[in-house]
Amino acid sequence: MTTEETCITSFDEKLEQRGVTRRSFLKLCGGIAAALGLSQAMVPKVANALEEAATRKETGYLVPAIWLELASCTGCTESFASADNPDIATVVLELISLNYAETLSAGAGHSLEEARRETIAAGGYVLIIEGAVMEGWDGNALRIGWDGRPETFEEAKGTNIVLNAAENADAILAVGSCAVDGGWQAADPNPAGAIGVQQFLTKSQRAGKIATIPPIVNIPCCPANPEHVTAVIVHLLLLGGLPDLNRFGMPSLMFDQTIHDNCPRRGHFENGAFVYHFGSDEEKKGYCLYAMGCKGPQTKSNCSIVRWNRNLNWCVGAGAPCAGCATANPFRSHFNWVEMNTPFLARMRNFSVNGAHFSPTWIAYGVGAVVVVALVAHGFGMKATGRTKSKGGPVFELERKWDKEHPDQAIGSAKAAKAAARAQGRAVAEEEEEVVVDAAENSEQGGDD
Numbered sequence: 507m508t509t510e511e512t513c514i515t516s517f518d519e520k521l522e523q524r525g526v527t528r529r530s531f532l533k534l535c536g537g538i539a540a541a542l543g544l545s546q547a548m549v550p551k552v553a554n555a556l557e558e559a560a561t562r563k564e565t566g567y568l569v570p571a572i573w574l575e576l577a578s579c580t581g582c583t584e585s586f587a588s589a590d591n592p593d594i595a596t597v598v599l600e601l602i603s604l605n606y607a608e609t610l611s612a613g614a615g616h617s618l619e620e621a622r623r624e625t626i627a628a629g630g631y632v633l634i635i636e637g638a639v640m641e642g643w644d645g646n647a648l649r650i651g652w653d654g655r656p657e658t659f660e661e662a663k664g665t666n667i668v669l670n671a672a673e674n675a676d677a678i679l680a681v682g683s684c685a686v687d688g689g690w691q692a693a694d695p696n697p698a699g700a701i702g703v704q705q706f707l708t709k710s711q712r713a714g715k716i717a718t719i720p721p722i723v724n725i726p727c728c729p730a731n732p733e734h735v736t737a738v739i740v741h742l743l744l745l746g747g748l749p750d751l752n753r754f755g756m757p758s759l760m761f762d763q764t765i766h767d768n769c770p771r772r773g774h775f776e777n778g779a780f781v782y783h784f785g786s787d788e789e790k791k792g793y794c795l796y797a798m799g800c801k802g803p804q805t806k807s808n809c810s811i812v813r814w815n816r817n818l819n820w821c822v823g824a825g826a827p828c829a830g831c832a833t834a835n836p837f838r839s840h841f842n843w844v845e846m847n848t849p850f851l852a853r854m855r856n857f858s859v860n861g862a863h864f865s866p867t868w869i870a871y872g873v874g875a876v877v878v879v880a881l882v883a884h885g886f887g888m889k890a891t892g893r894t895k896s897k898g899g900p901v902f903e904l905e906r907k908w909d910k911e912h913p914d915q916a917i918g919s920a921k922a923a924k925a926a927a928r929a930q931g932r933a934v935a936e937e938e939e940e941v942v943v944d945a946a947e948n949s950e951q952g953g954d955d
Contacts, residue, residue, distance in 0.1 A: 573607035578637030642699035801830030
């Protein structure tokens with residue numbers, strides 16, 4: 507048996523110990539290849555990369571990783587830890603050395619914080635950030651691991667922890683909408699100053715608090731899809747770099763097509779077959795949920811392809827309209843999906859202009875109020891000029907004075923017609939007058955003869 511066969515056997519035994527078949531593992535590799543935009547011919551290469559990375563654990567070489575838990579509900583961690591079959595969390599733990607993670611680590615307290623400091627000092631790690639950065643109260647809105655000593659007070663600030671961890675990282679993964687643009691925490695009134703990772707680091711670099719910013723990969727959704735996270739990590743190990751990113755720093759192959767493009771209900775949309783209220787026959791038939799507030803046409807993600815719960819289902823597949831949780835702008839904390847896509851079960855959405863938010867309902871009320879005021883003012887103006895009432899009743903000017911004086915330049919079809927009629931009448935009268943004159947002249951000439 508060769509060394510390669512021994513490694514494969516060892517890896518297969520590891521999968522078997524976790525109740526994972528070789529077939530299930532290859533299915534995972536196919537899903538990762540699809541998420542990375544690779545052809546199915548690349549599946550064996552993905553599988554070999556995962557196997558090699560797993561066998562490196564025995565030699566002590568694994569890519570170190572730090573998972574920071576900032577202002578969040580830990581939903582992304584929960585999604586990641588209870589992902590697919592095979593267990594993505596288990597596979598990734600064979601690929602990376604998760605040196606620090608408040609939620610997943612067995613250690614706690616001083617020893618865990620010391621592991622974070624040592625990993626940062628050594629450098630060459632992947633930094634995974636879940637949750638929004640809290641700038642409020644001079645960074646004290648969120649504190650992590652303060653041991654009560656005055657000398658560690660500044661270090662325990664959430665903002666300083668992000669700056670320290672980002673400085674020596676090889677790459678940063680902003681996992682979930684909260685980390686991308688602030689998410690729920692950044693919604694108005696946002697008293698704690700929640701902000702996305704990329705916007706925070708950009709501001710900090712301008713202020714001279716950090717010299718350089720490592721490459722950032724933004725992975726939105728609430729929660730983030732674990733296969734998206736795994737695919738980016740595998741891309742780092744497989745190709746030694748980051749996947750192609752769009753202008754928002756998101757993997758292009760995951761977040762450049764709308765959900766509507768690949769939605770199985772799109773045929774009903776094209777046919778105009780919609781659900782207008784839940785519990786209807788249209789809902790039972792699986793018609794399009796656009797009228798119920800589905801944000802699929804304006805939300806870019808491959809949710810219908812890379813689904814949740816062991817690739818079993820996704821929001822629209824479960825009968826709920828898309829809430830647009832993949833909508834994110836890492837450069838603007840006020841462009842989060844919570845504010846922009848509400849109400850979730852209605853077709854209207856809010857608007858944001860320079861940080862100010864407007865509801866379509868109130869915009870309609872405002873425009874309507876302006877029209878009413880204009881009409882009332884016009885009525886008062888008509889009354890003040892005496893054009894609405896007289897002794898004999900309402901009197902309106904049938905024809906403007908200027909038009910009467912200038913009939914050939916009257917404006918409007920009715921006025922032009924009247925002017926033309928008058929002009930024609932004058933022409934007929936002039937012609938008749940010429941006939942009478944001619945007759946008189948002829949009569950005079952006859953008499954002379």
